[in-house]
Amino acid sequence: DTGVSQNPRHKITKRGQNVTFRCDPISEHNRLYWYRQTLGQGPEFLTYFQNEAQLEKSRLLSDRFSAERPKGSFSTLEIQRTEQGDSAMYLCASSVGTSGKLGNEQFFGPGTRLTVL
Amino acid sequence: GESVGLHLPTLSVQEGDNSIINCAYSNSASDYFIWYKQESGKGPQFIIDIRSNMDKRQGQRVTVLLNKTVKHLSLQIAATQPGDSAVYFCADPKYNDYKLSFGAGTTVTVRA
Numbered sequence: 001d002t003g004v005s006q007n008p009r010h011k012i013t014k015r016g017q018n019v020t021f022r023c024d025p026i027s028e029h030n031r032l033y034w035y036r037q038t039l040g041q042g043p044e045f046l047t048y049f050q051n052e053a054q055l056e057k058s059r060l061l062s063d064r065f066s067a068e069r070p071k072g073s074f075s076t077l078e079i080q081r082t083e084q085g086d087s088a089m090y091l092c093a094s095s096v097g098t099s100g101k102l103g104n105e106q107f108f109g110p111g112t113r114l115t116v117l
Numbered sequence: 118g119e120s121v122g123l124h125l126p127t128l129s130v131q132e133g134d135n136s137i138i139n140c141a142y143s144n145s146a147s148d149y150f151i152w153y154k155q156e157s158g159k160g161p162q163f164i165i166d167i168r169s170n171m172d173k174r175q176g177q178r179v180t181v182l183l184n185k186t187v188k189h190l191s192l193q194i195a196a197t198q199p200g201d202s203a204v205y206f207c208a209d210p211k212y213n214d215y216k217l218s219f220g221a222g223t224t225v226t227v228r229a
Contacts, residue, residue: 004160031215040126042206042219043161056216091160095215105151106217108160 002026004109006092012115013082020078021112023092030097032075033106034067036060037089049075050097082116089113121150121209121220128225130201136194138223140207145188152181152192153206155222161206164192194225202227 005024013019025032030051035043046065047057051072061067064082069075079086090113093106121142130136142150148169153161165176167183167190174181180193194201204222 033215033217035217040221042208042222043217045216045218048215093160105163105166108153108162110158110160 004092004094004107006090006109006112008112009110010113010115012117014117015084016081018078018080019082019114020076021090021092021114023075023077023094023109025073025075025092025094026107028096029094029107030072031095031106032069033093033095034075034077035091035093035108037091037111038087043091046077079114082114084116087114087116121147121207121218125223126221128223129228130197130225131228132199133196136192136197136201136225138192138194138205138225140190140192140220142188142190142207142209144209145185147209149210150181150183150190151208151210151217152179153208153219154201154203155206156203161219164205197225197227199227199229201225 007022011019033048034046036046037043045058046061047067049069052069064080067077089111091108091111093108095106151166152164154164155161165179165181167174167181178195183190204224206219206222208217208219
C-alpha cells in the first residue's frame with residue numbers, strides 16, 4: 001500500500017501522559033499536514049511541513065503540541081501532558097507540494113484516534 | 118470562523134436514487150472547492166474538485182455544481198449505492214493552497 005500511513009491507529013492514555021503519533025506520507029510528497037477531527041466535525045488544520053520545514057502552526061496547536069519532520073519524510077506529532085479535551089482523531093495528509101491549488105490534492109491517512117481518560 | 122458549511126447534517130437516500138448534498142460558502146474570493154468522502158474509520162478521500170471559473174464538473178457518477186451568485190455548491194451522486202454511505206465534506210483551501218477548511222459534513226445513509 002503506497003498511501004499515507006499512521007501509527008498507532010488507536011491510543012488510549014491517562015490524563016497527564018505524553019503521547020506520540022507517527023505519519024508516513026506518500027513517497028516523494030513534499031508537503032505533510034496534520035489535522036484534528038472531533039466527533040461530528042470536519043477536520044481542523046493544525047500544522048504543515050514543506051519538506052523538513054514547519055511553515056505554519058494553527059492557534060489550535062498549544063504549547064503542549066509539537067510536530068517534527070526531521071528528514072523531510074515521516075513526521076511525528078507529540079502531545080505532552082494530555083488533557084481530556086485532546087481526545088480526537090488526528091489525521092495526517094500529504095501532497096506533492098507544487099505551487100498553486102490545483103494538482104495539490106491532499107491524500108489523507110486513516111488517522112490515529114486518541115482517547116484521554 | 119469556517120468559510121464553508123453544509124446545509125443538512127444527515128441525508129437518507131433510497132438505493133438507486135440520486136443524492137444531492139449542498140454546501141454554502143461565505144468568502145466571495147474563494148476560487149477552488151473540493152469534495153471529500155469519509156467512510157467510518159478512514160481518513161477523508163478526494164472525490165472531485167471545481168474551480169470558480171466553472172459552473173459544473175462531472176466525474177464518475179458524481180457532479181459538482183457551483184453557483185457563485187449565491188455562493189453555493191452541490192454534490193450530486195447518481196444512482197446511489199450502499200458504498201456511498203459516508204460523511205461528505207466540502208472544503209475550501211481558504212486563501213492559499215495548503216490549508217483546507219472543512220465544513221461539518223453531511224452523513225449520507227443509503228437505504229436498501
